[in-house]
Amino acid sequence: MAVAILGIVTVVLARVAIQGMQIEGDAKRRLQASLLADRLLNEIEVGLLSGQAPRLGPSRVDEGPYQVEVSVTPLEPATLGLDALLVEPGADPRSAPRPGTSLLQPSRGDPALLTMQIQVRWQEGVHEREVTRTSFALDRAAAAPLLEGVASAAEAAAAEEAEGDRDRENEPEPEAEL
DSSP states (O other): OHHHHHHHHHHHHHHHHHHHHHHHHHHHHHHHHHHHHHHHHHHHHHHHHTTOOOOSEEEEEEETTEEEEEEEEEOOGGGGTOGGGGSOTTSOTTSOOOTTSBTTBOSSSSOSEEEEEEEEEEEETTEEEEEEEEEEEEOHHHHHHHHHHHHHHHHHHHHHHHHHHHHHHHSOOOOOOO
């Protein structure tokens, strides 16, 4: 009887140990995939800070047991529910926005706002596992003309407001009626 109980306990402990090793291996591969995705995303962001826009479109590369797909696309406002930001205030939300008036819709071919998605896949037994990172970025070179236009418009509005303040200061105050 004692031998049977000892045998059952041994089988249960062995099964738990094997499951623990499988879980540890899965966590290790998931961590490595996450670190790989974070490193690639960081490389793209550092390139943007130094003025190098990433190439639009998908690219694939294998790194060890991992298959990596990097996709850089223009930010699509409608997919994020931001399409209402493209029209003038008070205008019909279904009206078409004017190209070149927003970072969300630049007039020339280079998009200023980008969506970057990195997917790292690996095979785990019969299952394919995946880690995904998504980030958004501003391409300063593509946004520069629009930002310059916004800055000059803001300066003009500030100058106009200052002129209006001076005019109000110079107006005589109306006399009170008795």
